[in-house]
Amino acid sequence: MFDRGMYAGPVGWIGGDKAEFAVGIRSSLVEPCGYRSLERYFSQGTRFYMYAGAGIVKGSESASEWMELNLKINQFESLLQPFPPLNKAINVNAIWARLIVEECCRLGVIYFCIGPGSRSSPLAIAAAENSGITCVSCIDERSLGFHALGYGRGSCKPAAVITSSGTAVSNLLPAVVEGSQDCVPLLLLTADRPPELQDTGANQTINQDNHFGIFVRYSVNLPAADDKVPARMVLTSIDSAVFRATTEPFGPVHVNCPFREPLAGLPDGWKLDCLRGLEAWAAGSFPFTKYMKNNFIAVSSRTYPIASEMREVIGIVNLARRGLLVVGGLHMVEEVWSTLLLAEYLGWPVMPDILSGLRLRQIDRGSKDNVHIIDNFNHILPSMTAQDILSPDVILQIGSRLTSKGLTHFLEVCQPLAHILVEEHPYRHDPSHTLTHRVQSSVMHFVAVVKAFSTPSQSHDFSEKLKALSKIAAQEISVHFQTQCSLSEPLVAQIVAKSVMPGSALFLGNSMAIRDVDMYAEGEVSNCTAPVLSVLGVQTVGNRGASGIDGVLSTSIGFAAGSKQRVTLLLGDLSFLHDTNGLALLAERGCQPAVTVVVVNNFGGGIFSLLPVANTTAYSIFTKFFSTPHDVSIHRLCLAHRVNHMLVKTNSQLEEALCFARQQQQSWVIEVESNIEENA
Numbered sequence: 001m002f003d004r005g006m007y008a009g010p011v012g013w014i015g016g017d018k019a020e021f022a023v024g025i026r027s028s029l030v031e032p033c034g035y036r037s038l039e040r041y042f043s044q045g046t047r048f049y050m051y052a053g054a055g056i057v058k059g060s061e062s063a064s065e066w067m068e069l070n071l072k073i074n075q076f077e078s079l080l081q082p083f084p085p086l087n088k089a090i091n092v093n094a095i096w097a098r099l100i101v102e103e104c105c106r107l108g109v110i111y112f113c114i115g116p117g118s119r120s121s122p123l124a125i126a127a128a129e130n131s132g133i134t135c136v137s138c139i140d141e142r143s144l145g146f147h148a149l150g151y152g153r154g155s156c157k158p159a160a161v162i163t164s165s166g167t168a169v170s171n172l173l174p175a176v177v178e179g180s181q182d183c184v185p186l187l188l189l190t191a192d193r194p195p196e197l198q199d200t201g202a203n204q205t206i207n208q209d210n211h212f213g214i215f216v217r218y219s220v221n222l223p224a225a226d227d228k229v230p231a232r233m234v235l236t237s238i239d240s241a242v243f244r245a246t247t248e249p250f251g252p253v254h255v256n257c258p259f260r261e262p263l264a265g266l267p268d269g270w271k272l273d274c275l276r277g278l279e280a281w282a283a284g285s286f287p288f289t290k291y292m293k294n295n296f297i298a299v300s301s302r303t304y305p306i307a308s309e310m311r312e313v314i315g316i317v318n319l320a321r322r323g324l325l326v327v328g329g330l331h332m333v334e335e336v337w338s339t340l341l342l343a344e345y346l347g348w349p350v351m352p353d354i355l356s357g358l359r360l361r362q363i364d365r366g367s368k369d370n371v372h373i374i375d376n377f378n379h380i381l382p383s384m385t386a387q388d389i390l391s392p393d394v395i396l397q398i399g400s401r402l403t404s405k406g407l408t409h410f411l412e413v414c415q416p417l418a419h420i421l422v423e424e425h426p427y428r429h430d431p432s433h434t435l436t437h438r439v440q441s442s443v444m445h446f447v448a449v450v451k452a453f454s455t456p457s458q459s460h461d462f463s464e465k466l467k468a469l470s471k472i473a474a475q476e477i478s479v480h481f482q483t484q485c486s487l488s489e490p491l492v493a494q495i496v497a498k499s500v501m502p503g504s505a506l507f508l509g510n511s512m513a514i515r516d517v518d519m520y521a522e523g524e525v526s527n528c529t530a531p532v533l534s535v536l537g538v539q540t541v542g543n544r545g546a547s548g549i550d551g552v553l554s555t556s557i558g559f560a561a562g563s564k565q566r567v568t569l570l571l572g573d574l575s576f577l578h579d580t581n582g583l584a585l586l587a588e589r590g591c592q593p594a595v596t597v598v599v600v601n602n603f604g605g606g607i608f609s610l611l612p613v614a615n616t617t618a619y620s621i622f623t624k625f626f627s628t629p630h631d632v633s634i635h636r637l638c639l640a641h642r643v644n645h646m647l648v649k650t651n652s653q654l655e656e657a658l659c660f661a662r663q664q665q666q667s668w669v670i671e672v673e674s675n676i677e678e679n680a
Helices: 062-077 092-106 121-128 141-155 173-181 232-245 279-283 308-319 333-346 365-370 384-390 405-413 443-453 461-482 489-499 512-520 552-563 573-578 582-587 606-610 619-627 634-640 651-662
Strands: 009-014 019-024 026-032 046-052 111-114 134-137 160-163 186-192 218-221 252-258 323-327 349-352 361-364 394-398 418-423 437-440 505-508 524-528 539-542 567-572 595-601 644-648 668-673
Touching: 092 121, 092 232, 092 252, 111 121, 111 141, 111 552, 121 160, 121 186, 141 160, 141 173, 141 186, 141 552, 141 582, 173 186, 173 252, 186 232, 218 232, 232 252, 308 394, 308 418, 308 437, 308 443, 323 333, 333 394, 333 443, 349 461, 384 461, 461 489, 489 512, 489 567, 489 595, 489 651, 505 512, 505 552, 512 567, 552 567, 552 573, 552 582, 552 595, 567 573, 573 595, 595 651, 606 619, 634 644, 634 668, 644 651, 651 668
Parallel strands: 111 134, 111 160, 160 186, 186 252, 218 252, 323 349, 323 394, 361 524, 394 418, 418 437, 505 539, 505 567, 567 595, 595 668, 644 668
Antiparallel strands: 009 019, 026 046
């Protein structure tokens, strides 16, 4: 009897009230050589076991079953092609490029964004020929940089960007600034001319050494590829760069890579001596240098020692009688979970930023009363009643980025006894100069310490009054929208936010889009009946590091690729027009999740109509230099890029369009016509 082996690996989950399992008829086991012996600490080899099978039933034919098995195995085998021998490289540029790309792959950098160019051709070809890497391309390096930024934001791992020399490198600066300001990992691999061509007037040659200045966490200018330099220097440089990109504070890193001619495809002799010391690396699958991060030990008991500074914070939390929990932008699901558990433990009212992950949520019915989320704080903070009720004695803020000006102003004037900020990076994020305590820690570790050592005693009466005010505000907003005849921009924001299903993501453009959603989005997207606390809601993200309107479309597309989630993007017309080259990335989605782009088109810069400059400046000046009206056809732009487009003008049309797009596998652009005067 033919033994097909243990190929049927069960995949699934078990919950409190249900379970779901599938059987994978293709599976594999990967383990280091010497996995069960001391050898594992010294060997870099790996054993890979493959199992596959076919469903043999009555009437099955052996030839067709074997054909099916081969098809299944071939997909695995394509990932197991041995690393091509280094000594067969056509020239030294190819060697360095292959080492750079392969080391990136071993470090988990497997998404490459490649701009066209000759000087960068060794890197581009090495990436394209590496079976473990996904490559995307775009003619515009600015869009490409933002696309890589979005991938890093979505996956919490850096994408690599390959560019040619000259201004191609400079075009990455806006994405680098955003990544630096908001701690998003990003790896820049920029090709360059060799030193002998610098400062000589050589074509497409600029000074690229430390090109991004203070906006990168690490910058290294490699020597031009040369067989007189030990090739392992290339590997250790990449190891160091990726480590810096993925160590707090996360951020962009820059590796400048000069290449002499001949470039890709042309043979040129080189000496094998430069490969000395790479024998074990070439035979294995691990990075050359293993960086060990000093992670915190989880708190497991009250006997775990804590620093005296943390004891002070714990004491403040214990003594709080009118504590307020403010939640800024959070990046990871684990941070959202921990913050929600902290809110439940403390029983304090919670004012969550739209990017906190707590605004568009599912809350378990059984736990709803233990978490006091004040969704409509923007509407109640200006009222005298709320100010009289609030007067917090302690503010505990998780995450430093806040969208709401109203909340920021409240934090400036409320004068609590203590204002504590918890943030993992070391940067000074205190624009109002109100912080009394700054805790540099991961959210997860901080929450573990608070739950282990604190004994909060605050009554829930404070929270219940604020929840009642928030509920009244929600009812007033609902009545106001029901009486509207036209499709206003705040209503667009509410409809779009409500349409995004749990397990998907909402990406918000800057200017009015994020402010409208922060003001008018409903709190709970739906209810669930799970027996445990649940936050299976909508992940909400945006580029709030530098808060520019550039690159938003490209970032959202990259975020979909990195997070592997369907994404709905809401942005304004000027932001959309600022990144029209991102439509090329939207058209080339492949097997990646679809992106639904909702463009609120008020034919200009609508936000300026809400600012004092609209009333204090001559109309001709205001129109030309602030509102910047346009008559660009978004439909024709989409048509030129072969991107699906819909135009809507009413509430029902928008709801139907969003429902339709959600059911499609392709990406769509939904244009919503608006009027600046009606929304001013």
